[in-house]
Amino acid sequence: MSSLSGVQEKLETDPARFVEQEIKRFVLTSHDNRLSFLDDYLIWDEPLVGFADGDDHIFTEYKTIIASEHLTPREALATAYGRSLKGMPARLSVISWILPAAEKTRESNRAESRVPSRLWSHTRWYGEKFNFELHSHVVALLTRAGYLATAPSSEPYFKVYTNERGPYSNWSERHVAxxxxxxxFSLSDGLITERGIAVRCGSVVTSLELPASSRTAATPYSNCLFYVGVNCRACIKRCPAEAIDERGHDKNKCLHYLRDIAYPRKSSRDEYHDEKSIAGCGLCQTKVPCEFQSPIHKVKTKTK
Ligand code: B12
Ligand code: SF4
Ligand code: SF4
Incomplete structure (x- = not known):
C-alpha cells in the first residue's frame, strides 16, 4: 500500500475511487481471505462497495422499522469516540460492502439439504473473521489519515437483542447496505445484491466525505421474484426448518434450527472436525434463482 501522505492525497482527490479500490485490493490479496488448510482456497470473491450519507433520513426511519435501539451513523460514531452528537463533524458517510461467497462454496451448499456444506461453514466462520479484519483495515486506513471512523458491528457497543419476532441488532448490516x-430484502429475509444473496456484508461510519450512492430500487423488496409477482417459492422449499412461508421468514424457527439442530448434527460429521463453533445453514441462499445475481434482470430481459 502507498505511504501515509500518498493515502492522504488519494483520499482528498478521489475518495470514493480510492476507498473502493482499497477494499477490493484487500479482499483479493489478503492472506486472511484464504483457507490455509485447504490449498489457500479464496473465501470471498471481489466485493461490491457502496456509500450512504450518514444523515440520510432512512437511518432515523430504521428506529421504527427495526427498533429504537438501532443506531444512526452519527450515534455510532459519537459512541465510539465517547463524544456528544453535536461534537461530531457536520458531514458523515457510511461505507458498505458485500462479500460474495466463492462459486465452489455455493456449489457445495447447493448439494446439501439438511446442514451446510463444509465450505459454507468455513465461510461462515473464517469468512466472518476476515470480514472483521476488513473492518479493522478500513478503520485503520481512515484514522491514520486523520478521519474519524468506526465499524459498529465489530465494536463493544454492538448488541443483539431479542423481541417476540426473534433476534435483531443495533447495527443491521443489511439495512446499511x-x-x-x-x-x-426478500421473502427469505436475505439481502439480494447484484452478486446474489449468498453474501455477507460489512460497513464503516466515517467523517470522510463520500458521494452517496442514490437508491434505485422501487421498493425494499424489488430484487425478490416473489414480491414482483413471479411464482417463486424456491427458498420456501429449500428451508429444512420450515422457517419460510408466503408471509416471510420466521427468525425464531431459523435460529432454533441453526443453534440446536444444524450445528450439533454438523459437528458430529468427521469432515467438520477442524472447526470451532459455528451456527450456519444458508440453504435458502443456495440452489435458488437469487443465489448469484439479482434474478430480476433475467425477468426484465425475458419480458423485453
Ligand atoms: C441476528 C442475526 C440473525 C438472526 C436473525 C436474522 C434476521 N432476519 O434478522 C438469525 C440467527 C435467524 C440469523 C440467521 C442467518 N443469518 Co444472520 N445475522 C444476524 C445479525 C447479527 C443481525 C440482523 C439484524 O439486526 N436484523 C434486524 C432485523 C429487524 O432485520 P429483518 O427482520 O431482516 O428486517 C426486515 C424488516 O426490516 C423489513 N422491512 C420492513 N419494512 C421495511 C422498510 C424498509 C425501507 C426496509 C429497508 C426494510 C423493511 O425488511 C427486512 C426483511 O424482511 C446480522 C449481522 C448484522 N450486524 O447485521 C447477521 C446477518 C443478517 N446474517 C447473515 C447470514 C448469512 C445468516 C444465515 C444465512 C446463517 C449462515 N451464515 O449460514 C441465516 C439466514 C437467515 C435468513 N433467512 O435471513 C448475513 C446476511 C446475508 C444476506 N444475504 O442477507 C448477516 C448480515 C451477517 C453479515 N455480516 O453479513 N441471523
Ligand atoms: S428464492 Fe425466490 S422467493 Fe425466495 S428470496 Fe429468492 S427470489 Fe425471492
Ligand atoms: S438459514 Fe437455514 S433454517 Fe434459516 S431460513 Fe435459511 S434455510 Fe431456513
Whole structure:
C-alpha cells in the first residue's frame, strides 16, 4: 500500500475511487481471505462497495422499522469516540460492502439439504473473521489519515437483542447496505445484491466525505421474484426448518434450527472436525434463482 501522505492525497482527490479500490485490493490479496488448510482456497470473491450519507433520513426511519435501539451513523460514531452528537463533524458517510461467497462454496451448499456444506461453514466462520479484519483495515486506513471512523458491528457497543419476532441488532448490516443501494430484502429475509444473496456484508461510519450512492430500487423488496409477482417459492422449499412461508421468514424457527439442530448434527460429521463453533445453514441462499445475481434482470430481459 502507498505511504501515509500518498493515502492522504488519494483520499482528498478521489475518495470514493480510492476507498473502493482499497477494499477490493484487500479482499483479493489478503492472506486472511484464504483457507490455509485447504490449498489457500479464496473465501470471498471481489466485493461490491457502496456509500450512504450518514444523515440520510432512512437511518432515523430504521428506529421504527427495526427498533429504537438501532443506531444512526452519527450515534455510532459519537459512541465510539465517547463524544456528544453535536461534537461530531457536520458531514458523515457510511461505507458498505458485500462479500460474495466463492462459486465452489455455493456449489457445495447447493448439494446439501439438511446442514451446510463444509465450505459454507468455513465461510461462515473464517469468512466472518476476515470480514472483521476488513473492518479493522478500513478503520485503520481512515484514522491514520486523520478521519474519524468506526465499524459498529465489530465494536463493544454492538448488541443483539431479542423481541417476540426473534433476534435483531443495533447495527443491521443489511439495512446499511440497502441504504447504500447495494441490494434489497426478500421473502427469505436475505439481502439480494447484484452478486446474489449468498453474501455477507460489512460497513464503516466515517467523517470522510463520500458521494452517496442514490437508491434505485422501487421498493425494499424489488430484487425478490416473489414480491414482483413471479411464482417463486424456491427458498420456501429449500428451508429444512420450515422457517419460510408466503408471509416471510420466521427468525425464531431459523435460529432454533441453526443453534440446536444444524450445528450439533454438523459437528458430529468427521469432515467438520477442524472447526470451532459455528451456527450456519444458508440453504435458502443456495440452489435458488437469487443465489448469484439479482434474478430480476433475467425477468426484465425475458419480458423485453
Ligand atoms: C441476528 C442475526 C440473525 C438472526 C436473525 C436474522 C434476521 N432476519 O434478522 C438469525 C440467527 C435467524 C440469523 C440467521 C442467518 N443469518 Co444472520 N445475522 C444476524 C445479525 C447479527 C443481525 C440482523 C439484524 O439486526 N436484523 C434486524 C432485523 C429487524 O432485520 P429483518 O427482520 O431482516 O428486517 C426486515 C424488516 O426490516 C423489513 N422491512 C420492513 N419494512 C421495511 C422498510 C424498509 C425501507 C426496509 C429497508 C426494510 C423493511 O425488511 C427486512 C426483511 O424482511 C446480522 C449481522 C448484522 N450486524 O447485521 C447477521 C446477518 C443478517 N446474517 C447473515 C447470514 C448469512 C445468516 C444465515 C444465512 C446463517 C449462515 N451464515 O449460514 C441465516 C439466514 C437467515 C435468513 N433467512 O435471513 C448475513 C446476511 C446475508 C444476506 N444475504 O442477507 C448477516 C448480515 C451477517 C453479515 N455480516 O453479513 N441471523
Ligand atoms: S428464492 Fe425466490 S422467493 Fe425466495 S428470496 Fe429468492 S427470489 Fe425471492
Ligand atoms: S438459514 Fe437455514 S433454517 Fe434459516 S431460513 Fe435459511 S434455510 Fe431456513
Amino acid at each position: 440497502y441504504a447504500a443501494n447495494l441490494g434489497t
